[in-house]
Amino acid sequence: MTKIVLDAGHGGTDSGAVGNGLREKDLTLNIVKKIGDMLKDYEGVEIIYTRTDDRFIELSERAAIANRAGADFFLSVHINAGGGTGFESYIYNGNVSSATIAYQNVIHAEIVKAINVTDRGKKRANYAVLRETKMPAILIENLFIDNANDAAKLKSEQFLQQIAYGHVQGIVKAFGLKKKVNSTPSQPQQKVSDGKLYRVQVGAFSDRKNAERLAEELKKKGYPAIIV
Ligand SMILES: [Zn+2]
Known part of the structure; x- marks a missing residue:
């Protein structure tokens, strides 16, 4: 502390x-x-x-x-x-x-x-x-x-x-202080309500490398990222 x-x-x-x-x-x-x-x-x-x-x-x-x-x-x-x-x-x-x-x-x-x-x-x-x-x-x-x-x-x-x-x-x-991880109850990528699942796209790339880079960054921040 x-x-x-x-x-x-x-x-x-x-x-x-x-x-x-x-x-x-x-x-x-x-x-x-x-x-x-x-x-x-x-x-x-x-x-x-x-x-x-x-x-x-x-x-x-x-x-x-x-x-x-x-x-x-x-x-x-x-x-x-x-x-x-x-x-x-x-x-x-x-x-x-x-x-x-x-x-x-x-x-x-x-x-x-x-x-x-x-x-x-x-x-x-x-x-x-x-x-x-x-x-x-x-x-x-x-x-x-x-x-x-x-x-x-x-x-x-x-x-x-x-x-x-x-x-x-x-x-x-x-x-060397670190920002608190966003503590809102639902994660930004997915919101579940009435049994429906909404996904949020956070990036679109023509080069797969760039998509992988962003996915890696999101994973580091604790978000379950997938590439489609
Ligand atoms: Zn003074």
């Missing part, structure tokens, strides 16, 4: 950065919930949230939540401010494990791929949640709330979904 702590920055009396009608604490919670929802599609993942609503939590308590849970990974989500544009990622600027560096590399790269914004680089800083967590920890600053262009993107649910997707793809690659 991979235990992942999702930390939505700020909350409650601490709004975080504000600008362009947006509050950092709302955006971080929104993104973190999207990340958690997407990770539900993967096997062997336990999600632990530092908060799931609008409340204040001390930085040390956020780290303590992860330490008490014996988490494998800590992801802190923030929105930047102070003049600039784009995103950047942070790990602790003291001693870190090689895993921490590897996770930053892969997660940073996946976010770059998912959102087409300025890459401000992989950075290191002495942030409490990075310093006090005993497991690999990363903090992401997603765009600038006080930049009109960045804020316009942050107002789009679809863009927030893309941000979350980038984080998730990074975590999936970092930890």
